[in-house]
Amino acid sequence: MAAVKFTLNGKPQTVDVVPQMPLLWVLRDTLGMTGTKFGCGMQLCGACTVHIDGQPRRSCGTQISSVAGKSVTTIEGLSADGLSHPVQKAWLEADVPQCGYCQSGQIMTAAALIDKPGSRPPTDADIDESMRGNLCRCGTYQSIRRAVHLAAQYKAGKGGAA
Amino acid sequence: MSMRSNSLDRAQRHEQAVRSNRRTFLKVGAGAAGGLLVGFYLPEKSKLAAQAAALPAKLNTYIHIGPDDTVTFTITKSEMGQGTLTSLSQILAEQLDCDWKKIKTEIPSPAPEFGGMMGAYGSLSVRTTYNTLLKAGETARLMLVQAAAQKWGVDPAQCRTEEGAVINTATNDRLSYGSLADAAAKIPAPTNVSLKDPKNFKIIGKSIKRVDTAEKISGRAKFGIDARVDGMLYAVVARCPVFGGKVASFDDSRTKAVPGVKQVVQVPSGVAVLADNTWNAMEGRKALQVQWDEGPNAAQTSAKIRQTFMDLAEKPGAVARKVGDADAALAAAAKRVDAVYEAPFLSHSPMEPMNCTAHVRPDGCDVWVATQIQTAAQQTAASITKLPADKIKIHTMFLGGGFGRRGGADFVSEAVEISKAAGVPVKLTWSREDDMQHDLYRPASYAKFGGGVDANGNLTAFTCRVASQPFAGINNGVDRNAVDGIANLGYGSGIPNILVDNHPTETGIPCTFWRSVGYSHNTFFTESFIDELAGAAGKDPVEFRRTLLAKNPRMLGVLNLAAEKAGWGKPLPSGHYHGVALTDNIGSFNAQVAEVSVTNGKIKVHKITCAIDCGVVVNPAIVEQQVQSGIVFGLGPALRQAITIDRGRVVQANFNNYDPLRIDEMPVVEVHIVPSTANPGGIGEATTPNVAPAVANAVFKARGKRIRHLPIRQQDLA
Numbered sequence: 001m002a003a004v005k006f007t008l009n010g011k012p013q014t015v016d017v018v019p020q021m022p023l024l025w026v027l028r029d030t031l032g033m034t035g036t037k038f039g040c041g042m043q044l045c046g047a048c049t050v051h052i053d054g055q056p057r058r059s060c061g062t063q064i065s066s067v068a069g070k071s072v073t074t075i076e077g078l079s080a081d082g083l084s085h086p087v088q089k090a091w092l093e094a095d096v097p098q099c100g101y102c103q104s105g106q107i108m109t110a111a112a113l114i115d116k117p118g119s120r121p122p123t124d125a126d127i128d129e130s131m132r133g134n135l136c137r138c139g140t141y142q143s144i145r146r147a148v149h150l151a152a153q154y155k156a157g158k159g160g161a162a
Numbered sequence: 163m164s165m166r167s168n169s170l171d172r173a174q175r176h177e178q179a180v181r182s183n184r185r186t187f188l189k190v191g192a193g194a195a196g197g198l199l200v201g202f203y204l205p206e207k208s209k210l211a212a213q214a215a216a217l218p219a220k221l222n223t224y225i226h227i228g229p230d231d232t233v234t235f236t237i238t239k240s241e242m243g244q245g246t247l248t249s250l251s252q253i254l255a256e257q258l259d260c261d262w263k264k265i266k267t268e269i270p271s272p273a274p275e276f277g278g279m280m281g282a283y284g285s286l287s288v289r290t291t292y293n294t295l296l297k298a299g300e301t302a303r304l305m306l307v308q309a310a311a312q313k314w315g316v317d318p319a320q321c322r323t324e325e326g327a328v329i330n331t332a333t334n335d336r337l338s339y340g341s342l343a344d345a346a347a348k349i350p351a352p353t354n355v356s357l358k359d360p361k362n363f364k365i366i367g368k369s370i371k372r373v374d375t376a377e378k379i380s381g382r383a384k385f386g387i388d389a390r391v392d393g394m395l396y397a398v399v400a401r402c403p404v405f406g407g408k409v410a411s412f413d414d415s416r417t418k419a420v421p422g423v424k425q426v427v428q429v430p431s432g433v434a435v436l437a438d439n440t441w442n443a444m445e446g447r448k449a450l451q452v453q454w455d456e457g458p459n460a461a462q463t464s465a466k467i468r469q470t471f472m473d474l475a476e477k478p479g480a481v482a483r484k485v486g487d488a489d490a491a492l493a494a495a496a497k498r499v500d501a502v503y504e505a506p507f508l509s510h511s512p513m514e515p516m517n518c519t520a521h522v523r524p525d526g527c528d529v530w531v532a533t534q535i536q537t538a539a540q541q542t543a544a545s546i547t548k549l550p551a552d553k554i555k556i557h558t559m560f561l562g563g564g565f566g567r568r569g570g571a572d573f574v575s576e577a578v579e580i581s582k583a584a585g586v587p588v589k590l591t592w593s594r595e596d597d598m599q600h601d602l603y604r605p606a607s608y609a610k611f612g613g614g615v616d617a618n619g620n621l622t623a624f625t626c627r628v629a630s631q632p633f634a635g636i637n638n639g640v641d642r643n644a645v646d647g648i649a650n651l652g653y654g655s656g657i658p659n660i661l662v663d664n665h666p667t668e669t670g671i672p673c674t675f676w677r678s679v680g681y682s683h684n685t686f687f688t689e690s691f692i693d694e695l696a697g698a699a700g701k702d703p704v705e706f707r708r709t710l711l712a713k714n715p716r717m718l719g720v721l722n723l724a725a726e727k728a729g730w731g732k733p734l735p736s737g738h739y740h741g742v743a744l745t746d747n748i749g750s751f752n753a754q755v756a757e758v759s760v761t762n763g764k765i766k767v768h769k770i771t772c773a774i775d776c777g778v779v780v781n782p783a784i785v786e787q788q789v790q791s792g793i794v795f796g797l798g799p800a801l802r803q804a805i806t807i808d809r810g811r812v813v814q815a816n817f818n819n820y821d822p823l824r825i826d827e828m829p830v831v832e833v834h835i836v837p838s839t840a841n842p843g844g845i846g847e848a849t850t851p852n853v854a855p856a857v858a859n860a861v862f863k864a865r866g867k868r869i870r871h872l873p874i875r876q877q878d879l880a
Contacts, residue, residue: 035381075381082380099243100378101562139794
């Protein structure tokens with residue numbers, strides 16, 4: 001056991017767990033933040049995607065010890081009200097989720113794409129490349145493409161206010 | 163227990179039963195915290211429900227209108243992505259004329275008042291409740307009108323309703339439903355209600371946003387795996403990798419040395435490790451040493467199962483359908499086509515692996531679970547704990563995908579067993595490997611077809627012999643699921659001689675319902691074979707099908723619409739080819755045209771044009787979602803997904819070797835809904851069957867070689 005200090009959704013956080021424990025299970029079981037989902041445990045499905053220092057990362061394959069001193073953002077911290085990040089607004093407008101289980105990961109991956117500094121509006125090919133690591137068994141892919149385009153518009157200040 | 167897809171005629175019979183049942187409305191009164199409570203019985207049509215139907219009717223759907231104007235709909239159908247919370251609310255809200263923004267939904271624990279079988283399966287939720295929910299809404303609305311009329315001292319005919327209020331048309335005075343609820347609860351319920359003319363619908367038929375989206379994009383939605391109970395331990399189970407095997411002995415000394423591990427208990431399905439978090443439980447399981455008694459299936463393989471099917475297909479099986487004399491017609495045919503089609507076992511692999519949280523106490527048991535069938539979960543827990551069913555509370559969580567898998571109660575059984583043995587609340591989580599290797603699978607199937615056409619290109623004979631693994635009973639030697647979509651082939655009325663027979667065959671592999679059930683493989687078989695027969699007849703695949711569908715206007719309608727919208731027969735980009743397939747399952751009809759190219763041995767599906775006729779549409783956007791969803795679910799197994807068996811166990815373990823369709827492979831799916839006033843059909847399972855044959859028929863055009871095996875193999879593209 002070892003204490004690990006990091007920033008979680010903008011606030012300091014300390015956890016005392018085995019150092020090999022994946023961030024996913026620290027979030028879900030130790031801290032009770034269940035918005036980040038377990039899908040495969042092998043970085044194959046993207047359901048557990050969070051941001052570490054702004055980059056999309058698979059929390060199932062991230063040992064907690066490697067997070068020390070870093071800044072972690074989860075779906076719970078993506079926006080103040082849980083609905084107002086441009087990607088969340090676009091997801092709401094396009095009514096993307098079906099079962100919804102993969103959507104935290106989809107949204108975190110899409111948010112990293114949209115928020116990438118200096119990025120241009122993504123093409124379908126950009127979206128496919130960024131999002132192909134995120135599985136959806138309900139088949140929301142067509143809605144996701146539409147919503148990422150919408151999110152890019154919102155980010156650029158075109159529509160979708162409030 | 164029945165989760166099967168249901169043929170149209172049975173669905174229609176059921177709708178008539180609903181219409182003729184004037185006693186569906188049963189109970190009104192005050193809610194526990196005031197307001198108006200209206201309860202209804204929504205008949206179900208499963209086997210258990212049929213038994214229950216012999217008992218006095220019970221209530222299973224409620225509308226509660228609170229003094230604060232909130233309207234709470236108690237909905238007995240789990241939300242697994244198919245949109246039931248939204249679409250069933252739309253039906254109630256339409257006739258009730260309530261304010262959509264003030265609606266809440268809740269899913270109750272199964273109780274006798276909810277009748278026989280509480281569950282969501284068979285694409286039945288809308289089509290079996292539509293008429294009764296309309297009546298429920300209207301009954302409540304009439305009582306609110308009556309209460310307002312009494313308050314104003316006017317004739318109820320002078321009142322109308324709008325967005326959660328009764329309006330006095332003479333004075334424009336307005337009373338909200340909430341302010342009338344207590345008075346309405348004292349009014350005798352009307353015995354005869356007439357329903358809105360559909361042309362006045364404001365909510366049904368509209369693409370209203372789903373009620374569950376905000377929760378699901380903010381991380382707040384609670385799925386089964388998100389349940390948390392004070393004092394709970396986290397559990398995983400080591401199970402015998404071979405189906406039917408069991409624990410011979412185990413040594414947990416190394417497990418107990420793993421940090422955080424609290425208990426190790428043996429349960430019927432294996433050895434459970436309990437720890438202070440899921441990760442530590444998984445680490446503890448890795449350290450466990452178990453000697454397995456692998457049982458009778460230890461040498462089973464996919465190749466042996468295939469050989470068994472092949473051998474059986476050489477001799478006649480139990481007859482599932484016989485029209486005319488197919489053998490004589492085949493012998494007399496101008497051209498005869500023989501072909502064998504095969505499909506493998508498949509896993510459901512919903513994104514949320516199986517899990518269940520249970521707290522067994524001497525006086526009761528709580529279960530938090532993502533389940534499709536609450537009644538099965540409750541009965542399972544009651545049987546293990548020996549507690550009466552009313553002491554078992556089922557808390558229904560959101561389902562991270564169902565697809566038939568969550569109709570099972572094996573994961574409920576494990577969690578309850580562990581909590582009972584350990585004496586603490588327990589959250590059981592299956593790893594992805596557990597989920598994929600201990601699924602209840604879509605059966606593998608082997609089908610041997612014969613077909614004959616006469617000199618004019620008319621189809622005169624159709625035969626099919628199916629060998630497959632049954633899982634839900636055999637009647638007169640026939641496994642109905644194994645021949646669904648073949649024995650009741652949609653073209654049946656156009657074929658004079660038909661013989662379909664079946665060999666239900668035990669393979670030792672546990673199987674269950676998988677989205678669209680028998681149609682999931684049989685429509686691939688039949689729609690590919692019909693294409694072969696079109697070739698033998700020298701006819702265009704669409705034209706050939708049209709000639710068989712003269713007496714089937716809804717099938718013909720979707721075929722014509724899909725062909726027209728896809729531009730069938732018109733020039734395509736170089737290297738692109740069209741294939742078509744259609745089916746009638748779950749009381750709906752759909753046709754798909756796939757646009758496909760094959761380059762360097764790789765298939766690219768560019769577009770699927772789908773025409774769907776599912777009767778009255780409650781929410782077009784949700785129908786469109788389900789059409790896309792069904793197509794994605796069928797396309798992965800068409801292109802690469804398969805479960806294979808070696809040494810009695812599943813070879814595949816995770817998404818690296820059972821890889822579902824990904825976004826970069828997603829075709830454009832264009833959905834065309836046929837306007838209809840027919841009773842609603844199902845939608846969740848409608849489009850899964852057609853995509854594989856539509857793609858395979860296009861690949862045939864591209865490469866000139868028939869695809870008779872799923873998934874499509876490299877050798878089929880050479």
